[in-house]
Amino acid sequence: MTLQARRPTFDWEHTPLHWIPDEPYATHANNTLHLLAPVFERGLIALYKEVLPRLKDERLRQELRGFLAQEATHARAHDQVLAWMREHGLETAPFIAACERDWQAFAGDTPPLGVPAEAWLRWRLALAAAGEHLTCVVGHWSVSTDALDRAGADPEMLAMLRWHGAEEVEHRAVTFDVLRAVAGPTAYPLRVAAMVATLPFLAGLWNRAVAYMLANDPLLRGRTFGRRDYQALLERGLAPGRAILEAVARYMHPAFHPDQEGSLELAQGVLAGMTRRPAL
Numbered sequence: 001m002t003l004q005a006r007r008p009t010f011d012w013e014h015t016p017l018h019w020i021p022d023e024p025y026a027t028h029a030n031n032t033l034h035l036l037a038p039v040f041e042r043g044l045i046a047l048y049k050e051v052l053p054r055l056k057d058e059r060l061r062q063e064l065r066g067f068l069a070q071e072a073t074h075a076r077a078h079d080q081v082l083a084w085m086r087e088h089g090l091e092t093a094p095f096i097a098a099c100e101r102d103w104q105a106f107a108g109d110t111p112p113l114g115v116p117a118e119a120w121l122r123w124r125l126a127l128a129a130a131g132e133h134l135t136c137v138v139g140h141w142s143v144s145t146d147a148l149d150r151a152g153a154d155p156e157m158l159a160m161l162r163w164h165g166a167e168e169v170e171h172r173a174v175t176f177d178v179l180r181a182v183a184g185p186t187a188y189p190l191r192v193a194a195m196v197a198t199l200p201f202l203a204g205l206w207n208r209a210v211a212y213m214l215a216n217d218p219l220l221r222g223r224t225f226g227r228r229d230y231q232a233l234l235e236r237g238l239a240p241g242r243a244i245l246e247a248v249a250r251y252m253h254p255a256f257h258p259d260q261e262g263s264l265e266l267a268q269g270v271l272a273g274m275t276r277r278p279a280l
């Protein structure tokens with residue numbers, strides 16, 4: 001399978017800020033993707049451009065190039081959503097700047113004092129593979145759930161989430177295979193340790209991103225949200241919830257490979273529908 005970037009365009013002109021009607025909490029819970037993904041995706045691009053020349057397997061090199069093209073397109077599309085949010089009075093730049101700093105400390109290109117460069121590079125590859133496992137899980141959720149449709153989610157925003165989600169399923173194995181190629185027998189302990197570090201890191205960012213948007217949303221002045229809203233979100237299936245923890249448990253198995261995760265058939269069905277859209 002050759003990975004290719006599709007570059008569909010989306011029209012937000014008629015999309016309301018609360019694009020899941022009367023569901024500001026669920027809207028912003030899903031908007032976290034627009035805030036966090038570009039930071040993660042740009043980090044991946046810098047990392048894998050560094051690693052690409054070391055890979056000997058031509059098929060893997062080809063897949064990695066396709067993966068990088070897809071991630072670059074995702075980051076650009078999310079930036080467009082952030083600009084659209086800004087037009088609606090929700091400015092996210094301060095949060096994203098803080099998120100960039102956190103990412104650099106967590107997985108940036110400068111090794112912490114005393115850590116050899118090669119060990120740091122392998123650790124970053126393991127962190128990236130853990131992150132990509134989680135984006136595959138969220139991606140599969142977005143293409144397989146009907147909860148967002150039932151809640152009346154805006155079709156353009158839904159199409160955007162599903163395009164990104166489907167490509168995450170499509171390229172689910174690339175970072176895992178690169179880790180195995182570079183780290184060899186140390187890939188397994190590295191990936192387990194990296195998942196243990198990645199899950200709380202991303203969960204913390206997710207929480208902060210939701211809280212930031214709820215606090216800065218111009219339509220929500222004075223409204224407060226809490227644990228009950230989070231529980232209602234999960235009960236109504238408007239976020240993946242438990243599926244993430246189950247997927248983390250699968251990832252820890254020594255025989256795990258991402259080809260077992262999500263549904264490629266479903267993802268490619270979504271992507272086939274995208275070709276009708278004009279290109280970015």
Ligand SMILES: [Fe+2]
Pocket residue numbers: 037041070071074075135164168
């Ligand atoms: Fe992506």
Ligand SMILES: [Fe+2]
Pocket residue numbers: 071132135167168171
């Ligand atoms: Fe990805």
